[in-house]
Amino acid sequence: MLLGQFGDWGAYKADPNGKQVCFALSKPTKSVTNPPGRSRDPAYAFVSTRPAEKVKNEVSIIVGYPQKSGYDATATIDGSTKYAMYTQDAGAWVKNAAEESQMVKALRKGGELVVESESSRGTKSIDTYSLKGIAEALDKVAAECK
Numbered sequence: 001m002l003l004g005q006f007g008d009w010g011a012y013k014a015d016p017n018g019k020q021v022c023f024a025l026s027k028p029t030k031s032v033t034n035p036p037g038r039s040r041d042p043a044y045a046f047v048s049t050r051p052a053e054k055v056k057n058e059v060s061i062i063v064g065y066p067q068k069s070g071y072d073a074t075a076t077i078d079g080s081t082k083y084a085m086y087t088q089d090a091g092a093w094v095k096n097a098a099e100e101s102q103m104v105k106a107l108r109k110g111g112e113l114v115v116e117s118e119s120s121r122g123t124k125s126i127d128t129y130s131l132k133g134i135a136e137a138l139d140k141v142a143a144e145c146k
Contacts, residue, residue, distance in 0.1 A: 007133020022145030024137035
């Protein structure tokens, strides 16, 4: 269920198996693959809160293809603050859990998130996300998912 659209970010709530999940979600504003023209599923950035699991503001990326085994993706905010992300299948998560809250603060203040990854077939991707509206979407998620 859409709770609200804030700039480029939506705030959502779901109740799979009776367990509440809330998340902020955005699609890339720009995607580049090398070599060009390689097909892939849609990419998304999520910041999830799952109260039943005591998870708050978990950052994850759906890259849109199975990623290279053992490869760390990178997430860079405003060209300077960089985070390593471990990859599994088509997803990426913050490698150092201790950095997650710091990353969420940087996302709230930032203008742009760039995620770089590599597929199991060697395709490199660079996805650029606008951070316009993420702070408001996260505030809505926090209000709905306590």
